[in-house]
Amino acid sequence: MKPDNPLLKILACPLDKGPLILDETGGSLYNPRLHRRYPIIDGIPQLLPSSGEPVVEPAVVEEHDTLPARLSDSA
Structure with a gap:
């Protein structure tokens, strides 16, 4: 899945129904918001609640801390 894919605008987390961010x-x-990751297998996002996994990796947490700045830049 590419960052400019129009599907990214309509895909939502199955748990809180909020937007998702592509981790290329x-x-x-x-x-x-929930610190959960959903895999993309063969180009198909796996968006079942059971397919999500919690994220506690330091690199992702650091990236999470910069998200509000990145999101406001793109708005």
Whole structure:
């Protein structure tokens, strides 16, 4: 999945129904509010609640801390 894919605007977390962020390096969609990651397998996002996994990796937490600044820049 590419960052400019129009599907990214309509995909939502199955738990809180909020927007997801594409993590190109990990091949997944990330929910910064719940700190959950949903895998993308063969180009298909796996958005079942049971397919999500909690994220506690330091690199992702650091990226999460910069998200409000990045989101406001893109608005």
